Amino acid sequence: MPGLTRHKSLVALLFALLLAPGVFALHSTEPTRATPAKTRRKAVHHRRVRWNPMFRPSHDSLLRQNAEIDRIDLPRIQDDDQLEELKASGALVPIVASESLKIEHRLDPSRRFCRPWTRDFVQELSQAYYNRFHAQIQVNSAVRTVVVQKKLRRHNRNAAPAEGDTASSHLAGVTVDLQRRGMSKEQIRFVERYLFYFRELGLVEAEEERRHWCFHVMVSDRYSDWRQSQTMFRLRPIEESETAMTGSN
Numbered sequence: 001m002p003g004l005t006r007h008k009s010l011v012a013l014l015f016a017l018l019l020a021p022g023v024f025a026l027h028s029t030e031p032t033r034a035t036p037a038k039t040r041r042k043a044v045h046h047r048r049v050r051w052n053p054m055f056r057p058s059h060d061s062l063l064r065q066n067a068e069i070d071r072i073d074l075p076r077i078q079d080d081d082q083l084e085e086l087k088a089s090g091a092l093v094p095i096v097a098s099e100s101l102k103i104e105h106r107l108d109p110s111r112r113f114c115r116p117w118t119r120d121f122v123q124e125l126s127q128a129y130y131n132r133f134h135a136q137i138q139v140n141s142a143v144r145t146v147v148v149q150k151k152l153r154r155h156n157r158n159a160a161p162a163e164g165d166t167a168s169s170h171l172a173g174v175t176v177d178l179q180r181r182g183m184s185k186e187q188i189r190f191v192e193r194y195l196f197y198f199r200e201l202g203l204v205e206a207e208e209e210r211r212h213w214c215f216h217v218m219v220s221d222r223y224s225d226w227r228q229s230q231t232m233f234r235l236r237p238i239e240e241s242e243t244a245m246t247g248s249n
Contacts, residue, residue: 053208054192062166069172076171100130104140114142118219141177144170169218181213
């Protein structure tokens with residue numbers, strides 16, 4: 001009898017557990033459905049976490065870019081007439097698509113130009129990128145005139161001014177925008193390290209623009225002197241930047 005009583009008690013306990021709401025919920029195969037509000041909050045939080053660039057746009061960066069343009073004594077290109085004069089004199093050179101470099105098809109052919117040292121930098125970055133990933137880097141924007149920049153400002157409040165100490169460095173032909181959208185985390189980190197190396201040498205000023213997901217890169221004319229001084233690398237720029245950031249030998 002005692003055994004029978006214990007058996008009935010165990011059966012009753014098991015039955016009660018099976019009927020109790022929420023029991024074994026940790027093992028349920030049915031996913032918990034989030035409310036639309038919670039889903040939106042999670043999505044917003046996720047986007048905020050993802051955007052963590054090495055080169056944040058800033059007022060100080062614009063000042064540094066313009067200070068470098070003033071040091072080189074370059075004009076801010078006013079209109080198409082001045083743009084064509086600079087092309088004819090060779091002060092601006094074409095950016096040419098290649099195995100490692102492509103150009104946004106919507107970019108006006110008349111503005112696929114930049115300073116010679118900027119072209120050299122873009123070609124060498126794109127080749128290093130291609131060697132690593134067998135993929136092309138894309139140029140989204142290059143030289144602009146004051147007229148074009150003013151039109152851009154009417155449609156994009158985040159665009160830099162066409163005049164003053166914080167004017168867009170595109171106006172001097174020293175800057176390109178390289179597409180960041182579509183890159184993997186590894187590819188973004190590769191470009192960031194490459195830019196970090198040359199920024200530490202004082203040869204580039206870079207920003208990562210969130211609105212258009214691109215790398216805005218201004219190149220100093222000193223890059224030409226640096227290239228001529230390099231007969232061989234102890235390390236490739238990407239390896240040098242890793243050493244600088246980690247402090248490892």
